[in-house]
Structure formats: C-alpha cells, structure tokens
Amino acid sequence: MTTSDANATAVRDELKSRTLSSIFWSVLRVAWSSLATFLIFVVLARLLRPEDFGVFALASLFFEVGRIIANGGLPDAVMREHTLDEELADTAFWANLAFSVLIAATVFLLAPLYERWTQMPGVGELLRWLCLLMPVAALGGIHTARIAREFGHRSMAKQTLIVSTVAGVAAVSAAYLGFGVQSLLVQAALTNVLGALLAWYYLRWTPQWRFSFARLRQVISFSAGMMATQLLWVLMVRVQDLFISRVHGAAAVGQYRVAWRTIELIGQIVLAPIGSVSLITLSKLQHQPDAFASAYQRLIGGAALVGLPLLFGFGAIAEELIAHVFGRQWAGTGAIAEVLVFMAVPFVLNYISGPALAAINRSWTVLAVSALQLACTILLTWIAVPYGLVAVALAYVFRAYLTAPVQQLALCRGVGTSVASSLSSLSAPLLLSLAMAMAVWIAKPYLAAELGHGVPLILVCTLLGTALYVLGIATFARAITCRYLEPLKALVLHRNR
Template sequence: MAQSPRLARRATASVFWSFLRFGSDQVFNFVVFVVMARLLSTADFGLFVVAFVYAEVGKIIASGGLVSCLYRAPEVTPRLADTIFWSNLGLASVFALGGLVLQQPIADALGRPEGGTVVAALGFVVPVTALGASHMSRNLREFGHKSLALRSLLSGLIGGGLAVVAAWNGFGVWSLVVQRYAAEIINTLVAWRAFRWRPGFRFSLATLREQAPLGGNVALSQLVILFISRTQDLIISHALGAGAVGVYRTAWKSTELLAQGTITPFSTVALPTLAKLQSDENAFRRAYLRIVAISGAISFPCIVGFGLLANELIPLIYGEKWAPSIPVAQALTFLVVPYALNFFADPALTALGRSGVIVRLAVVQLVGTIVFCSLAAPFGLRAIAIAYVVRSYLTLALQLLMFQRATGVAATKVLRSILPQVSAAAAMAVAVTAFSTLRDAFPNGWLYVACAVVLGAAVYVPVLALMAGPARAEALAEARRFISEGRRPTSEKA
C-alpha cells in the first residue's frame, strides 16, 4: 500500500466510514436486543433467537454469496453485473418461498404456532436485501463506504426505533420483523441512489457457471460459520433446556457485538483493498499484517474489558435475571485472539480466489464445535463456553498453517503482529482486576465501570506504545492519516 498512496488513503477513509456504519448497526441492534431481553420471557426470547438466525441466513444468501464475485473481478462488465444481480435475486426469492412452504413444520419444530409465521415473514425480507446487494458491493468495490455509513445510520435509526416502539407495545418477536423490513427497505433504496446503475437483461448462464464456485463457497463458508455458533444453541437446548439457550445467547451476543463493531469495519475494507493487491504478493502481505494489527489494537481492549467488567455490565444492561450469563461471558472473552484473526482470513482468501480453503476450515470448525460442546454439555453452560474457546484455539493453529500455504503470509508474522496488543491487554487486565478490590467504595455500578474503563485505557495505551517498539511511530502516523482522511471532505480525497 506504500507503493499506492491513493489506495492507502481510500482504504483508511473507508475504515473511518465503516466504523460509523457498523457502529450504528451494532448500537441499534444492541438496543433492540436489550429491550427484547428485558421484555420477553426466556421462552419467547428463545423464539426470538431462532427467528433472528433465519433472518441472518437469508442475509448471507442475499449479500454474502454471488455478490462477492464483484469484488474480485478485474472489470465488472454489464454481462457479469446483470448475471449476478438476477441470479442473486432468484436465490433470495426461492429462500423466501421456502420459508412460506415450510412454516407449519417450522412451527411444529419450535412448538409455537406463531413461530412458523414469524420465520416465513422474515423470509420475504431477503429479496428486498437482494435488490440492493449488487449495488452495495459495487459501491464498496470503489470504496464508497461514506454513503453506506449514512444509509446504515438512517435505516438503523428508523428500523431500530420502530422495533423498540413495537416491543414496548407488546409486539414481542414481531418487533424483529418490523425492524428488518424497515431497515432493509431503506438500505435498498439508498443503495440504488448511491450507486446509479440499473440492471439490464444480459444474463449469461456461462457467466453464472464461471462465478458460481467462488460465490457458492463464500456463502457456504459464511453459513457454516453461522451454524458453528447456532449448533451450540441446539446442544444447550437438548441438554439444559430452552431457558439455558437465552442465558448463553445473551453472553454470546454481547461479546459478538463488540467483535463485530471493532473488527468488521476493518475486515469489510480488507476485501476490496486486498483484492486490488492480489497480483503483488509483498504488498498483499504487508497490507494484511498491518490491517490485522491496527484492528487488534482497537478490538482487544474492548472485548477483554467487557469480560473484566461482566459482573457489573450484564445486570446493569440486561437486568438481574440474566446474571447467570456472567461466567459464560467471562469465558468467551478468551476468544479475543481467534476473533482478531478469523475475521480477516475469509476476506484475504476470497481476494486470492481460494474459497475452497475457507470452506474446509469452516467445516473443521463446525465438526470441532459439535464434538467439544457435546462432551462439555453435561457440565453446564460455563463448561460449554470453555470447550468452545479450547476448540477455537486448536482450529486457529490449523487455520494459520493453511492460511500460510494459501497466501504466503507466515504464521509467525501473523502472531507477531498482534503480540503487542495481547501484552497490553494482559497488563490492562491485571490493573483492572486489582482495581476491583475497591468496588465497595463506589456508590453505584456505572460509576465503578467508568473509573475502571479510564484506568484500563491509561494502562493499555502506553503499554501498547511501548511494546510496538520501532513500529509505533509508523502506527501513530497511520492513525493520524486515518483521522484526517475521515474528516477531509470527499472532494479533497478525490
């Protein structure tokens, strides 16, 4: 990227806008999640979780499969664009009809008559998402993250607001349906306005056959990754009951939101950036290591900090009835390293066209999750969380080796890129843990949390700067460029 200053500027500016975009998404989703956790019973909350899974599967099909081919293509021809658009819309429509046809079996499986109807309604959001997915991908290909950030703010504000109003007025799990429809309709309208392109009818079956392996593997890997976490829900439900699923999912969702909010903005920009560097191996490796390091510098203190303060934060945010989630959240905090690396493996491999490696890794992770969590289930929720963490580190070792063979990025260099962040987070953990002995001196939980956060930042930042060594001057310069690019008017960046 040093050899392409314009690419570096566009990438850093896009990260800025991606933070705004994903930050707003996570805030609004988090608000809805908290409201649901407080208003719904554990049984209703379990239905909410299942319905949310169906919505996420649909979103992956509509925006995470075939449209990923648009990133890697050297040139997006009219034939390619039309083929991807209509094929993607067709798949989304089939998914929607499938939910409609299967709503009764779904209701029977859930044991809730309204469950099938809720799931079927969510299925018809998927074609709406597909209508704007190609526009979104082509806009991201050109680093058009600013317009997408504004889109997310608008859709999140309206969709999240309507969902909260619906929940307060007794709509229950239907609040999720309200949120999805409002948000996706706005997303699609803004995507069409941001990228002024109207699909034609140059559909080509030959082009579809050419692109299907990459798009299919990307979608399949994302679905397998989604099922990795949801498999735990099935195991927990079978061994410990539906109420335990809500407890576990509350802890999981909290950690996941932090990871997505701090890492996904970087991983989203990583795909178009690395795709443009796919022909320059040295530049590709440097860019990959740099973006992993910078992302880790932000994500590590957030995720580790939540684990350290889970005793206070979970009751304060969700209510006292979710206190059993605390030990689970503390165990899941140790996923910070796998999170930091897993989020970037898929974009890098997709940029190089190595989607088969992604699928093989995802399948290994899924099988490992089933085995480890099933063995741990008789010992309770915390044991399941610990088993998942152990599985994650074991498969991470395999991932690093497979990633090294596929990309040429040495596993040792990847680990060294996050060593300063790990060390700084460990020092922060020691300081905050020692500070917890003074908890009784604070009149309320929020004041204690605020002081702990300030202390953690006061320890983390200087230790990170010290551990970064010779690279810290470059990192600080890059941070300044990041801030200046984010504030600079779009006309100046061009």
C-alpha cells in the same frame, strides 16, 4: 525510478488512501449502527423476556441460513472482480433475486417442520414472516456490493444511520405497546426494506434485462465457495442454540445469545469494518505478493491493537456490566460472557484471515477450514451442553484455539507469509491487553468495597483499564502504534490540503 515503478507506487498510495478512508467510514458506520443497536437492544432486553429472544434467535437462525444460500456468494464475487463489467453485474442481480424467491418459498414450506424439530411454539410463524424478507433483501444486495467495491463507504454509513435508527425506534415502540416477540420482527422487516430502498438511492444503477450463463459460470466456483463458507460460519456460531434449546429451553438460548451479542458488538465496531475493507483492498493486491503480505500484517496488527483490549477489558467487568445494563432477568449471562472473551485471539484473526484467503481465490480453502470448525463445534457442544451454559462457552473457546493454527497454516501456504509474522503483529497488543485486564480484575474487589457494584464501579474500572493500556502502549509499543497511525495521519493531512 522508472515510469512503471512510479506508476505502481502511485497506485499503491492511492489504494492505501482509499483503504484508510473506507476503514474510517466503515468504523463510523458500524460504530453508529452498533451503538444504536446496542442501546435499542438494552431497551428491548428490559421490555421483553429471555424466552422472546430465544424463540426469535431460533427463527432467525433458519432465516440466516436461507438468506446466505439465496445470495449464493454473488455479492462477494462482484466485490472481488478486478474489473467489473455490466453484463456480470446484471447476471449477478437477477440470479440473486431468483435464488431468493426460490429459497424463500422453500423455507416457508419447511417452517412447521422446523418448529416441531426445535420443540418451540411460535418459531414456525416467525420464520414464515421472516422468509418473505429474502427477496426484498436481494433487491439491494448487488447494489450494496457495488457501492463497497468502489469504496463508497461514506454512502453506506449514511444508509446504516437511517436504517438502524428507524428500525430500532419502531421495534422499541412495538415492544412498549406490548407486541412481544413481534417487535423483533418489526425491526428485521424495516431493516431489510429500508436497506434495499437506500441501496438503490445511493447507487443509481438499474439492471438491464439480460442474463449470461457463461458469465455466471466464470464466478460460480468462487461465489459457491464463499456461500458455503458463510453458511458454515453462521452455523458454527449459531448451531449451539439448537443444542441449548433442546436441553435447556428458549430462555437459556436467550441468555446465551445476549452473552454472544455483547462479544459481537465489539467485533462489529472495530473488527468488521477492517474485515470488510480487507477483502476489497487485498483483492486489488492479489498479484503483488510482497505488498499483499505487508498489507495483511498491517490489518492484523491494527485489528489487534484496538480489538484485544476491548475484548479483555470487557471480560474483566462483564458480570457487573451485563447485570446493571440488562436487568435482573439476565442473571448468569455475565459469567458466560467472561468465558467467551478468552477466544479473543482467534476471534480477531478470523476477521482478517478469511477475507485474505478469499482475496487470493482460496475460497474452497476457507470452506475446508470452516467445515472443520463447524464439526469441532458440534462435537464439543454435544459433549458440554448437559453441564450448562458456561460449559458450552468453554467448549466454543477450546474449539477456537484448536482450529486457529489450521487456518493460519492454510493462509501461510496461500500468501507466503508466516505464522511467526502474524503472531508478532499480535504479541504486543495481546500481552498489554492481558496485563491490563488482569490488573482491573485484581483491583475490582477493592474498588467494589468502596464504590459498590453499580455505575461508579463500572466507570472507574473502565477508566483504569483505558489508562493502563494507553500507558503500556506508550511505554512498550510506541513504534508499533506509530506504524499504524502514520498512514492515518498522512490521510488526514492530505484531506486538509
């Protein structure tokens, strides 16, 4: 082996180690955040009405759209840079802050018009308060991107622990004291303020007073593509709220959001950490096609190994779990969640394929795919919304499978991998997860006859599903599992030396 080959191998091993470490801390960070958020969400769901969640969901939709436009994809551009210079970092910081102030002022002025269009009293006032948080969030955006770029996910885990706990406790206290929907505003405010403060604390970097239009132009194509893609992604997920609000009212929006929130929880715990690290890791391999393809397949397989059984397993007991955890006012939400889990395969792929395309500077390809997904979502939702919330969920699942092949073909052309290799990474976890969920679904009526429909049934079904999936993996997919656990084992042994 030549010296250059040895150096390249050492660099890849170091990148693999840092990637696995970052995934570990990202999983820990998101797991804590999701657990804390979920527990707080459960308490808030019992203290607040579905209408409160519906009104806040409509206000936060416009806020999220404005925030994404204000960011302009600049944090992603900073993370993607192979070698980051301070002039670009300073430029990105001041551009992000300036855009945020401008967009916040625009949203503030448009809030009354948005309220009249949604026909939901109170949406405009909430939106005006939320838009004041845009510049605050922008103060920590580039700092957080730089922390992530250097695999500083341990610091990000600490930051998330503090922010989610403080903001959540404050929101529950406000709801208990009778503040109603304003409790959710309290949570959003503390999340953004504390997040920005801690980002500056963990990255002791003070931007200099300089701005380079030339440096901004060098990344504007990528950042604009990422911004547009994120915007389309949010609209794709949330545009259904607008249809539901006009046909079925705020309470229906709240029910649909809660069903979605339970699905998103699984994605945030196990898929979002892998997706966030994917962009950084794959960006560093963008000039090594073979290594890139290998890393991509491992990321897809690892995401499927843990994501698919959680999604399908949740679907098997969704109705009982949601009814027991959230209370009677959320009746019917479980049926929506049961339908949404069937989009599990494209749901998992989306978390990895998007970052993979972005890593090879195909942000405009991601944009085109996202535009197609949004257009199909709008059309199918418009057709389905008169028939109820379950029909809207079915429309979304159908859309997910309709557009997934387009995304995968675009990735194959850009990366050089194949659809067959991606499907092979998914096949074993998918088949075993489906078999497990079906077994739990068949056994559930018999178990309910003995245990009732409360906590004992939920616990037994969960244990049964876990045992069946682990047994299936050990029997039929041991080699695949070892493929993903071996690097983690090596990392642990390395840390213990």
